[in-house]
Amino acid sequence: MxxxxxxxxxxxxxxxxxxxxxxxxxxxxxxxxxxxxxxxxxxxxxxxxxxxxxxxxxxxxxxxxxxxxxxxxxAEKGMKVKELRLSAFIEDHDYETKKRQAEKILAAGDAVQLTVRLEKKESQEAKKLVEGLVKELAHCGKQDKGIQVSGKQVVAVLLPK
Known part of the structure; x- marks a missing residue:
């Protein structure tokens, strides 16, 4: 200068x-x-x-x-994808805590990957859990792709609005 x-x-x-x-x-x-x-x-x-x-x-x-x-x-760095792990049978308090964490991450401009690790035959419960969480987080983030159900986990990625 x-x-x-x-x-x-x-x-x-x-x-x-x-x-x-x-x-x-x-x-x-x-x-x-x-x-x-x-x-x-x-x-x-x-x-x-x-x-x-x-x-x-x-x-x-x-x-x-x-x-x-x-x-x-x-802007050069781009956004980060931060993972939140859940279990298929999560307690209400823990669910609310994970939801608040996801809201904070989305508000900061980073993407959130919601991952539910599966044990035994929990895929339907896990998918319902992730669908509900995606609906509740719709005000601060939008879903990137569909909910992916593989053999060992259920994954959904949310991008900030």
Whole structure:
């Protein structure tokens, strides 16, 4: 980031603190305006002539750049798929706890994989359990595919809305 006296151009295309266009101004005049207002003169790009510069409060500008970089990093990473394991014959309290956990994960922007491990012949109960949980979580997530029933487990994936 090129700031204040580091700007070597004779004149700059200046934008004010609130985003108003101040036109093309001599660099010395722009620096004087920055000192009067108690802000910094920041060069946004060296690709054009005269370079576009803006009067900004440096701490606010750095915080804004950091927030934008963090958003980009999170977008590049993509969403995570977090697994919640249940049993086919789950108690009401445990069911509510798993439901709250799924809501928190979906609200944070990650996907939830609901997995019910099967023992013996529990596939129908497990499928009913997962269907009920998917219906109750419909307000904060949508089902990715159908409910998958394999030999040892029942799986459903919910994506955040």
């Amino acid at each position: 090129i700031v204040n006296e580091q700007i070597k151009a004779a004149e700059v295309s200046l934008t004010g603190v609130d985003g108003e266009d101040l036109g093309i101004v001599a660099t010395k005049v722009a620096l004087q305006m920055a000192k009067e207002q108690g802000v910094d003169l920041v060069c946004l790009s060296l690709a054009t002539s005269p370079p576009p510069c803006q009067l900004v409060n440096r701490t606010n500008h750095k915080e804004q750049l950091n927030r934008e970089k963090a958003k980009q990093r999170k």
